[in-house]
Amino acid sequence: AATGQDFKVADLSLAAFGRKEITLAEHEMPGLMAIREEYAAAQPLAGARVTGSLHMTVQTAVLIETLVALGAQVRWASCNIFSTQDHAAAAIAVGPNGTPEKPQGVPVFAWKGETLEEYWWCTEQALTWPDTATGGPNMILDDGGDATLLVHKGVEFEKAGAVPDAATADNDEYRLILQLLTRTLGENAQKWTQLSSEIRGVTEETTTGVHRLYEMQQAGTLLFPAINVNDAVTKSKFDNKYGCRHSLIDGINRATDVLIGGKTAVVCGYGDVGKGCAESLRGQGARVIVTEIDPICALQAAMDGYQVATLDDVVETADIFVTTTGNKDIIMAADMAKMKHQAIVGNIGHFDNEIDMAGLAAIPGIVKDEVKPQVHTWTFPEGKKIIVLSEGRLLNLGNATGHPSFVMSNSFANQTIAQIELFTKPEAYPIGVYVLPKHLDEKVARFHLDALGVRLTTLRPEQAAYIGVPVEGPYKPDHYRY
């Protein structure tokens, strides 16, 4: 790994390749480029110190450089151990004007294939700002809520004056967090309290992270305001759906190159992500079966033409299994034991607890073998194998390169606007969780129309009056569901 003054990436010599892909991506990200044009002169993020914890991909590089163009200082880590694109991380560390010998970019701590211990070290580095009064950021940009979690747990234990014994943790990851916080408590008993005091807010990218924020709000433990970027319409109804429609099969293809047509594929969960996944598998000619717990989503799946079954009904006969629920314990070891030889199992939900990897590893006599990084066969004692992608972590980022630029331009335009909102109008956002107002959602959509040759119809004043909306929008009430 290449370590600079203040960054850690896999290989700085990949920077030129990263820069070429960033340049191509900029053209595919009209939302971010329009925001640069609109706001660069005003520098609304001047003075902002943004800690980002979000997959360090080419698209994220364009987001980072947009924040910088608006005046922000930035430190970055990835939010998953397998999701970094090393050439993108190198290009960000080097910066547009630097060279691998003389890097001048953004402090970034991310490489593909981190250990969990390294992952939490990277998150801590992104949150630790040298030479500042509080030693920390004043803004967080999060995906899944890990940076926000570390700050909140740090403050909680500093208040209590002690960190629980790491041996009491019920999983490896929490044990690592407790060990990290035990160390910081020893070094500086006010590190996280001090650091959080200046944080104006967090903007959260994904369903799972947003879920954590509402839980903290309800428990009264939320320390700073948050904008739920996920539930902008131009985020969850686009990235989660059309993004996964692209990147799910990209991941399966790169990992296995198995012909999807004619196979039976099971999609667990029919929310925004599940809808995109089911459509992409059907587009390849698979017969798709959906599992759901919510009668509304189950009915939607049926009306969209999918069979809806329980996992039990189909576990022995299907070829491909994908979890998309954001819930835990969806495919258990006992399920995998019943699958066909060379069934493919993968997850596209945010965390790695949808597939019971620990239970699989604990089956007596089972043998794990690496086909290539992020693709493993697990051979059962009787000789049957299954193929598990990305060790149960999100396969579209682990086995492929995540969502393509155009859809991420929508998500990241929302992220950038949310950062500007929270940073420049702290008085408008007391501690709580907010979604962006609809006129900004519509603005993000507008940024993306020209590139696709969309010709929008203009509402005539009499028509606007008849349906009771302003000619310039917003066009729908807040309860409208799209």
Ligand code: NAI
């Ligand atoms: P969602 O809430 O719209 O959909 C999840 C669906 O799973 C719901 O309809 C729910 O009823 C269903 N479900 C819950 N428990 C279930 C069970 N035991 N069996 C079957 N179905 C069950 O959430 P969304 O937006 O679709 O996100 C799902 C996950 O994907 C989240 O963890 C989110 O953070 C993540 N995500 C991942 C992306 C990626 O690129 N890999 C992109 C966007 C979101």
